[in-house]
Amino acid sequence: MNTRDYIALILCMGAVTYLPRMLPLVALSRRRLPAWFSEWLELIPPAILSALLAPTLLTSAAPRALCLGKPELLAAVPTLLFALRTRSLAGTVIVGMACYWGLKLVL
Amino acid sequence: MKRILGEHVGLNIREGLAAAWPICLGFFPIGLSLGVLGQKVGLAPWQMALMSLVVFAGGSQFIAVAMLGSGASLAAIVTTTFMVNLRHLLMSSALAVHFPGVSRRFLALFAYGVTDESFAVNMARFNQGGWNRHSALVLNQVTNATWFFSTVAGAFAGQFIPAGSLGIDYALTGMFICLLVFQLRGMIFVVTALIAALCSVLAYLWLPGNAYVIVASCLAATAGLALKRSLRHHTLTS
Numbered sequence: 001m002n003t004r005d006y007i008a009l010i011l012c013m014g015a016v017t018y019l020p021r022m023l024p025l026v027a028l029s030r031r032r033l034p035a036w037f038s039e040w041l042e043l044i045p046p047a048i049l050s051a052l053l054a055p056t057l058l059t060s061a062a063p064r065a066l067c068l069g070k071p072e073l074l075a076a077v078p079t080l081l082f083a084l085r086t087r088s089l090a091g092t093v094i095v096g097m098a099c100y101w102g103l104k105l106v107l
Numbered sequence: 108m109k110r111i112l113g114e115h116v117g118l119n120i121r122e123g124l125a126a127a128w129p130i131c132l133g134f135f136p137i138g139l140s141l142g143v144l145g146q147k148v149g150l151a152p153w154q155m156a157l158m159s160l161v162v163f164a165g166g167s168q169f170i171a172v173a174m175l176g177s178g179a180s181l182a183a184i185v186t187t188t189f190m191v192n193l194r195h196l197l198m199s200s201a202l203a204v205h206f207p208g209v210s211r212r213f214l215a216l217f218a219y220g221v222t223d224e225s226f227a228v229n230m231a232r233f234n235q236g237g238w239n240r241h242s243a244l245v246l247n248q249v250t251n252a253t254w255f256f257s258t259v260a261g262a263f264a265g266q267f268i269p270a271g272s273l274g275i276d277y278a279l280t281g282m283f284i285c286l287l288v289f290q291l292r293g294m295i296f297v298v299t300a301l302i303a304a305l306c307s308v309l310a311y312l313w314l315p316g317n318a319y320v321i322v323a324s325c326l327a328a329t330a331g332l333a334l335k336r337s338l339r340h341h342t343l344t345s
Contacts, residue, residue: 001175006154009181013171014161016189020196022218026211028203036332043299043328044201045230046290048194050300051307051323052223053283058308066312075277076284083285089228092288093129096281101274 071107075099116241123245126232130224130246131253133279134165138254141168142261148176152262159258163251164222166317167191168258191317197324198226205233206240213240220247224279231289295338299331 001009033041057076060067079096086092138159145155150172162168167188174184199221206214217240225247232238291297307323314322 005181007157009171009184010157010161012181012185013158013167013188016185017162017164017167017192017195018219020189020193021199021221022215024196024199025203025206025214025218025221028200029206029209029214033204036336038204039335040328040332041201041204043296043331044197044324045227046287046296046300047303047324047327047331048197048223048320049227049283049287049290050303051320051327053280053287054304054307054323055311055319056280058304059311064312066308072277072280076280079281079284080288083288087285087288089129089231089282089285092285093132093278093281096284097274097277099274100277100280104274 071100071103075103119239119241120245122238123242124249126228126242127246127249127253129278129282130228130250132275133224133282134250134254135257136275137165137279138257139261141165141172142258142263144169144261145172145258146262148172150175150262152259155262156255156259159255162188163219163254164188164192165254187316194223194317194320194324195221195226197321198223201230202226205229209240213244217244217247220244220251222247222250224282225250227283227286231286234289234292295331295335298334299327302330303327 053076057070057073058068059065060070075096078099079092082088082095083092142152142155145158146152150158158168158171162171170187170191171184174187199218202221206217225243229238229243229246232243287300291300303323303326306326307319310319310322
């Protein structure tokens with residue numbers, strides 16, 4: 001790919017990435033949303049976090065398949081308990097990394 | 108007055124930095140490996156730098172680099188990028204309630220730094236209270252800068268850094284686990300998260316690409332809302 005094509009590619013990628021991030025912020029922050037919609041939006045963060053996490057913990061990537069014994073999942077158990085007990089973000093990140101590293105060494 | 112204003116700005120920056128470090132810790136090894144991958148498919152460091160600066164989206168940059176390596180067309184790469192990043196529509200919509208009446212210029216700048224990670228941390232901090240948009244903007248820009256420098260560093264020198272040191276590849280997963288815990292502010296949130304996990308795994312197994320995040324989040328939030336409303340109706344009528 002020559003330089004001009006590459007720059008065109010990057011600009012197009014930038015546009016299709018930026019617009020979905022920008023349009024809802026600009027469009028929605030200035031108006032009163034109907035109650036059902038703000039209640040729906042309130043449930044979006046836990047739903048997205050859970051939807052991002054679950055395949056990481058419960059599936060293998062290539063080919064996609066259910067996989068219930070991954071070190072990612074095993075490390076998630078103490079990490080989750082630590083997070084529930086302490087509610088400390090920094091602590092949870094460190095405990096998670098330590099558990100994962102330890103498990104990778106053992107397994 | 109100027110002094111007070113200065114201290115205020117300083118505080119916003121400090122708070123933004125303090126909240127950003129787990130994200131930066133997670134971005135660094137991922138950015139490095141992207142840089143190495145880019146170098147392997149023949150991207151020059153300036154090309155990697157341009158991509159990280161203009162696109163700033165980890166997942167789709169990995170896919171784009173892989174597609175460049177296999178000689179995919181411009182249209183195919185751009186379409187894939189669009190699909191992969193469509194989930195940010197939902198995140199920006201959820202963030203919007205925390206920016207009532209804020210200027211378009213600020214929002215346009217803030218939007219540039221909306222990623223899964225910055226969204227999750229900012230949302231958690233807004234819910235806890237005492238978080239303001241300037242700290243949120245600092246967090247976005249700092250994580251953005253970390254991403255930029257780590258991908259460029261990877262393009263130059265990535266092959267010298269051993270993979271998987273100290274469990275650092277688990278930093279973002281650990282962070283997401285804790286941020287999910289912050290979001291569980293009642294039974295309905297727990298149920299929504301469980302539905303999302305189930306839908307996400309099923310969609311991940313059955314649908315191609317990254318559609319699983321959007322599909323599962325929308326289904327789960329809708330189911331959660333329906334459940335919440337029917338419970339409320341039930342208690343009102345009984």
